[in-house]
Amino acid sequence: AQTIHQWPVAEIKAVGSPLSLGCTIKGKSSPNLYWYWQATGGTLQQLFYSITVGQVESVVQLNLSASRPKDDQFILSTEKLLLSHSGFYLCAWSFQNTEVFFGKGTRLTVV
Amino acid sequence: GDSVTQTEGQVALSEEDFLTIHCNYSASGYPALFWYVQYPGEGPQFLFRASRDKEKGSSRGFEATYDKGTTSFHLRKASVQESDSAVYYCALNYNQGKLIFGQGTKLSIKP
Numbered sequence: 001a002q003t004i005h006q007w008p009v010a011e012i013k014a015v016g017s018p019l020s021l022g023c024t025i026k027g028k029s030s031p032n033l034y035w036y037w038q039a040t041g042g043t044l045q046q047l048f049y050s051i052t053v054g055q056v057e058s059v060v061q062l063n064l065s066a067s068r069p070k071d072d073q074f075i076l077s078t079e080k081l082l083l084s085h086s087g088f089y090l091c092a093w094s095f096q097n098t099e100v101f102f103g104k105g106t107r108l109t110v111v
Numbered sequence: 112g113d114s115v116t117q118t119e120g121q122v123a124l125s126e127e128d129f130l131t132i133h134c135n136y137s138a139s140g141y142p143a144l145f146w147y148v149q150y151p152g153e154g155p156q157f158l159f160r161a162s163r164d165k166e167k168g169s170s171r172g173f174e175a176t177y178d179k180g181t182t183s184f185h186l187r188k189a190s191v192q193e194s195d196s197a198v199y200y201c202a203l204n205y206n207q208g209k210l211i212f213g214q215g216t217k218l219s220i221k222p
Contacts, residue, residue, distance in 0.1 A: 102154030
């Protein structure tokens with residue numbers, strides 16, 4: 001069975017500080033990987049997607065970047081956090097254009 | 112561009128009531144359509160999907176039928192339970208698993 005693990009579960013960070021969020025997918029080779037962002041009480045906004053190692057496409061510009069260093073790993077980062085980065089970050093995967101499955105998310109609070 | 116519209120932002124029902132959440136989409140061709148459910152503090156969970164006109168998806172007593180003519184994929188359940196309280200999202204797949212989500216409908220069930 002496929003599992004998706006996100007880390008950390010929650011973060012409180014200062015404005016201007018760096019950020020790195022990660023996720024790992026086990027049990028599926030070469031999945032499509034995604035990062036989504038959700039403001040409190042808001043809908044889900046896709047940020048990035050990747051169909052293979054080393055290739056990442058940006059969907060929305062939010063002063064964030066993403067990388068896929070390994071087939072099963074997806075990293076979201078920024079060098080300088082803004083207040084507007086607060087929210088719920090979700091990593092997700094799909095395989096061959098089927099349904100998308102989400103991780104448990106990371107709650108980020110920027111203060 | 113492609114879009115998904117959920118008419119109801121909030122729905123309040125009593126147990127055993129009939130549920131309808133309206134979802135309309137705008138897209139060319141036959142995009143795959145999805146329903147997801149999200150509980151507080153968790154990532155969205157896949158409920159079901161449909162990919163062809165008149166195809167019915169169903170899970171956990173919920174169902175929806177893909178209607179190309181009215182560009183709709185309305186979620187229905189005959190008898191809701193308190194445990195169904197959550198936020199429900201309609202989504203469409205526009206390219207390689209990249210999803211566009213509706214604004215979400217918060218369902219509250221009174222015991």
